[in-house]
Amino acid sequence: MSVNRGLQSAPHSRNNADDAQAAIIQNVGLEEHNARRLKRGHDPDRYDGVARLFHWVFASGIIYASIAGYALAQLSSGPERDFLSRLNMSIATVLIVLFPLRVCWKFVRIEPRALPDVSEVQLALAHRVHILIYITMFAVLASGFLMVPNGYSFFGLVEIHTPFVKGALIDKLFVIHRASCALLAGLVLLHVLAVVKHQLIARNDVLRRML
Numbered sequence: 001m002s003v004n005r006g007l008q009s010a011p012h013s014r015n016n017a018d019d020a021q022a023a024i025i026q027n028v029g030l031e032e033h034n035a036r037r038l039k040r041g042h043d044p045d046r047y048d049g050v051a052r053l054f055h056w057v058f059a060s061g062i063i064y065a066s067i068a069g070y071a072l073a074q075l076s077s078g079p080e081r082d083f084l085s086r087l088n089m090s091i092a093t094v095l096i097v098l099f100p101l102r103v104c105w106k107f108v109r110i111e112p113r114a115l116p117d118v119s120e121v122q123l124a125l126a127h128r129v130h131i132l133i134y135i136t137m138f139a140v141l142a143s144g145f146l147m148v149p150n151g152y153s154f155f156g157l158v159e160i161h162t163p164f165v166k167g168a169l170i171d172k173l174f175v176i177h178r179a180s181c182a183l184l185a186g187l188v189l190l191h192v193l194a195v196v197k198h199q200l201i202a203r204n205d206v207l208r209r210m211l
C-alpha cells in the first residue's frame, strides 16, 4: 500500500520539482532580458519605444474616428458621407489588427517606474482607468466591425467580409457601439485632463514618459 502511494507520489513530486525549475529558469530569463534592455539604454522612467508608438497610433486613430463618427451622425446620406464612412471604417480596421499586438506587448513590456510624489490611491486609479480604456477600446472595435452588414471595402483595396446581415442583432450592436464610443470619449477626456493636471499643476513631467 505504502509502496503504491510512494510510486504514485514519485511522478507528482517530480512534476513539482520540474515546475519549480521551469519557474526559476523563466525568472532568470526575464531578469537577463530586463538587464539586457537596461544596458541598451532603456530609460526606466519612460514607456519603451514600442509602447509609445502604439499609444500615439491609437490615440490619433481613436480621436480621429470619434470626431468623424460624430460628424457622420450629423450628415445626411450622399457620396461625401459614404466616402467618410468608408475611410473611417478602413482606419478603424488598422486598429483592429494592431489591438491584439498592443495587448500582447502590454503583457511583456517593462513598466516604467511609478511617478514620484503620486499617492498609491491615484496610481491605482490611473491603472484602473487604463485597463477600462483597453476594455472599452475592445468593445468599440468589436461592435463597430460586427455591426456593418454585408462587409465593406478596406481603402478600396480589399473587400472585408462581416458575419451579419441587417436585422435586430445589428441594431443591438449599433446601440453597443454608440454606448461604448460615448464611454471611450469620456474616459479619454478624463485621461487627458489627468495628464494636463499632472503636467501643468503637479509639474511632474508625466508627458515625457510617453514622448
Ligand code: HEM
Residues within 6 Å of the ligand: 051, 055, 058, 059, 060, 062, 063, 106, 126, 130, 131, 133, 134, 137, 188, 191, 192, 195, 206, 207, 208, 209, 210
Ligand atoms: C492628446 C491626447 C493624449 C495624451 C496627451 C496622452 C498622454 C499619456 C501619457 C503621458 C501617458 C503616461 C501616463 C503615466 O505614465 O502615468 C499615457 C498613458 C496611456 N494612455 Fe494616453 N494620452 C492621450 C490620448 C490617449 C488616448 C486617445 C487613449 C485611448 C486610446 C490613451 C490611452 C492610454 C493608455 C491605455 C495609457 C497607459 C499606457 C499604455 O498601456 O499604453 N491615451 N497617455
Ligand code: HEM
Residues within 6 Å of the ligand: 061, 062, 063, 065, 066, 067, 068, 069, 070, 072, 073, 084, 085, 086, 088, 089, 090, 092, 093, 095, 096, 140, 141, 142, 144, 145, 146, 148, 177, 178, 181
Ligand atoms: C477606432 C474606434 C472607433 C471609434 C472611436 C468609433 C466612433 C464612432 C462614433 C462616435 C460613431 C457615431 C455614433 C453615434 O451616432 O452616436 C460611429 C459610428 C459608426 N461606426 Fe464607429 N468607431 C470606431 C470603430 C469602428 C469600426 C471598427 C467600424 C467598422 C469597421 C465602425 C463603423 C461605424 C459605422 C458603420 C458607424 C455608423 C456611421 C457610418 O455610417 O459610418 N466604427 N463610430
